[in-house]
Amino acid sequence: MKQVLRAQVEKRPSVQKARPLEAALRRSGHLRTVAETLGEEAVPIVQYLKGKKNISEFKIADSIRAEVNSVRKMLYAMQNSNLVSYYRKKDRQKGWYISYWTLKPENFDYLALATKAQRLQQLRERLHKEEANQGLFYICPQLDVRLEFDKAAEISFKCPECGATLQHQDNVKTIEQLKGKISELEGKK
Numbered sequence: 001m002k003q004v005l006r007a008q009v010e011k012r013p014s015v016q017k018a019r020p021l022e023a024a025l026r027r028s029g030h031l032r033t034v035a036e037t038l039g040e041e042a043v044p045i046v047q048y049l050k051g052k053k054n055i056s057e058f059k060i061a062d063s064i065r066a067e068v069n070s071v072r073k074m075l076y077a078m079q080n081s082n083l084v085s086y087y088r089k090k091d092r093q094k095g096w097y098i099s100y101w102t103l104k105p106e107n108f109d110y111l112a113l114a115t116k117a118q119r120l121q122q123l124r125e126r127l128h129k130e131e132a133n134q135g136l137f138y139i140c141p142q143l144d145v146r147l148e149f150d151k152a153a154e155i156s157f158k159c160p161e162c163g164a165t166l167q168h169q170d171n172v173k174t175i176e177q178l179k180g181k182i183s184e185l186e187g188k189k
């Protein structure tokens with residue numbers, strides 16, 4: 001998944017101007033996208049780095065009260081998605097290398113777009129499957145399983161979890177819901 005995201009992020013046209021840093025992150029949608037694609041732990045890092053430049057991983061970890069190793073791991077994951085840049089510099093006193101990190105706010109828009117495109121694709125595939133099997137779904141009364149006709153027939157319409165007889169499920173509502181989600185997402189910027 002990260003591979004796909006990265007490919008899409010990198011495909012952005014180079015002529016596009018970077019938006020001002022604050023504007024790019026002001027919308028909470030970006031933080032939600034970050035949480036969904038990289039995990040909740042990325043959110044405080046993004047919030048902390050907002051408006052700053054070249055901050056060492058130690059300072060970041062200290063400021064958000066997290067372990068430096070987990071912060072570093074997350075920063076590299078963010079770098080994989082092209083959301084941060086860094087440079088390494090040897091610390092003269094300590095004798096080891098320290099990385100200094102800066103957000104690439106212009107790329108948050110592309111991450112959001114790539115995430116949306118991926119979600120839309122998943123929903124369309126699901127819709128296609130529901131439409132191709134319309135009226136052919138069987139479901140456990142306790143919702144343990146939901147199967148297409150062929151698979152339900154294979155197990156003689158008995159739930160493998162609880163043994164109850166599977167019931168025919170009209171999936172018209174599911175189809176409607178999927179269509180609704182798709183058009184809602186398509187309409188969102």
Ligand SMILES: [Zn+2]
Pocket residue numbers: 140141142143144145159160161162163164
């Ligand atoms: Zn069951």
